[in-house]
Amino acid sequence: MSLISEGANVGPGGARLIQPTGYEPGLYEPSNAEVGDYIALLKPRVMSLVVFTALVGLAVAPGSIHPFEAFTALLCIAVGAGASGALNMWFDADIDALMTRTQRRPVPSGRVRPGEALGFGLTLSVFAVVVLGLMVNLLSAALLAFTIFFYAVIYTMWLKRSTPQNIVIGGAAGAFPPMIGWAAVTGSVSLESLLLFAIIFFWTPPHFWALAIYKKSDYGRAGVPMLPNVAGDAHTRLQILLYTLILVPLGVAPWLLGYTSVLYGAVALAMGAGMVLLAVQVYREASPADRACRHLFAFSILYLFLLYAVLLVDRGWGGLIARVAA
Template sequence: MSLISEGANVGRPGGAQVVESGRFDAALHEPSIAEVGDYIALLKPRVMSLVVFTALVGLAVAPGSLHPITAFTALLCIAVGAGASGALNMWYDADIDKVMTRTARRPVPAGKVKPGEALAFGLTLSGFSVVTLGLLVNWAAAALLAFTIFFYAVIYTIWLKRSTPQNIVIGGAAGAFPPMIGWAAVTGSLSLEPIILFAIIFFWTPPHFWALAIYKKSDYGRAGVPMLPNVAGDAHTRLQILLYTLILTPLGSAPWLLGYASALYGAVSVVAGAGMIVLALQVYREVSPADRACRHLFAFSILYLFLLYAVLLVDRGWGGLIARVAA
C-alpha cells in the first residue's frame, strides 16, 4: 500500500481513452487482451511483498497466540488488500501513468487492462480481503485493513496526490498500517509498540520517496503531479529529506531504547541510521551529482527498513512464530 495538481489538468481516469466518447464506448465492447501476468502487475507485487513482510513482523512480535492457519489467513488477506489498493491506484492514475516513463508500461496505460476491469478487480479484492479477515481472524484487524485500503485509494490517490506537495507525507500513513494490522490480527487491539512500528515507516516514506522524486521530477512535471521538488525546488526538498531522516533515525532505535528489542537490534538500528544520515547529508550538500546521491539514498533506504524489520523479526518474533507452529 505504497503511495501520491496544483494547477494541473490531468483529466479523468483512463487518460486518452476518455477524450473521444465514441471511441471510448466502442472500446468497452472490445474483447479484453489482458493476461494473468497483467492482473498480477495490477497488484504491485513489489509493494505487496513489503506490506506482507512488515505485517508479518507486526503479527510475530505481538503478544498472544494465533493458530498457524489463522496467521497465514491474516497475511493472505493483508496481501490481497494491498493488491486491491494497487489495482485501484492504477485504475485512477492511468492518465498520469501514461505520460510518466516510470509507469507508462503499467497494464492500464499500456492498454492491456481496461480501466473498468481494473476498477472491478480492485473493488472485488477489497471486499473479499476485508470480509474474509473479519470472519476468519477478527473484525478489529479487518476494520484497519478496510481503512488502509480506503486511505490509499481515496485519501491519497484521488485527493492528496494531485492536490498538495505534502501528498507523500500524509499519504505515507497508508504504507505504515500493515504492522498494526498484523498486531491487531493477534491481539484484537493496539498498543504503543505497533504505533512505533507505524511511525518508523511513516517517517521513512518522505526521505525514501522524495529522493526518487528529485531524479524523476521531469516525469512528475509532465504529469502535473505536485511533488515537492516540482513545487518547492530541489534545495528545499533536500533540506526536508535531511530533517525527516534526523527524525527517523532515533525512531528506528525506539524499540531498543524502550526495551522492546535487544542490543542486537539497537546496534543494527544505530549503524543503519548513521548510514541514512550520511547519505541524506550527501543529498543535502550535493557532495556527489544530485541524481547519484538521491539514487544511493533511495536504494539504501529500502535496505534500512528491511534490516530494521528483519532483525526485529529474528530478535522478537521468530521464536514466537516457531512456538506457535509447534503448538
C-alpha cells in the same frame, strides 16, 4: 444534435448504420489481458514489502494465534495491498501514461481496460476485508478496510494531485500493515505497534523524495505536485534531512524502550548512521546527476528491510514458531 456520428458506417444497400457519437470500436469489448497483467496490477513489489512488515507485526505481538488464522491474516493483507494497487492504477492511468516510469503499466498501455482494473480492485478489497473479519477479528479487518480506503481515495484520488505533502500524509497507508498484523494476534493496538507504524511513516518521505528529485521531470510532465516540482530541490533536500533526523531515533526506540536486545540496537544505530550520512550528502548535493539521491533511495530500502528483519529474528521469529506450533 444528430445521433449519427460523422464517421457512420454504411451498411448493405447504402443504408447508414447509426452509432452513438464518440463510439470507438472495441471500447466495450473485454481486453485480451494475460494473467501476468493482472499480477502487475497488484504491484507485487509493494505487496511483498507490505506482507513482510505485516509478518513482523504479527510475529512480535504478544499472545497466540492459530496457524490457519495467521496464514489467513497474511493472505488478506496481501490481497488488500494488491487491491489498493489495482485501484491506484485504475485512477492514475491518465498520469501513468505520461511518466516513463509507469507508462508500461497494464492500464495506460491498454492491456487491461480501466473498468476491469476497477472491478478487480473492488472485488479483491471486499474479499480481503470480509474474510479477515470473519476468520480473524473485526479490528484487523477494520484497519485493513481503512488502509485500502486511505490509499485509494485519500491518497490516490485527493492528496497525490492536490498537495506536495502527498507523500507525507499518504505514507500512513504503507505504515498500517504491521499494526494490522499486531491486531490480528491481539485484537488491539499498543504503543509498540504504533512505534512500528511510526518508523515506516517517517521513513516514507526521505525515501520517496529522493526518488522524486531525480524523477522530477516525470512528475512535472504528469502535473503531480511533488515537493521538488513545487518547492524546489534545495527545500526538498532540507526536508529529506529533517525527516531522516526524526526517523533514526524512532528506529532505535524499540531497543531503548526495552522491546529488543542489543543486536537490534546495534543494527538500528549502524543503519541509522548510514541514513544520516547519505541524507547529509543529499542536502549538500548540487550536481544535476543527483547521484546522492539515488544512493539514499536504494539504501533506504535496505535500511527498512534490515530493521524489520532483525526485529523478526531478535524478537518475533522464535516466538511465532512456538505460538503456531502450540
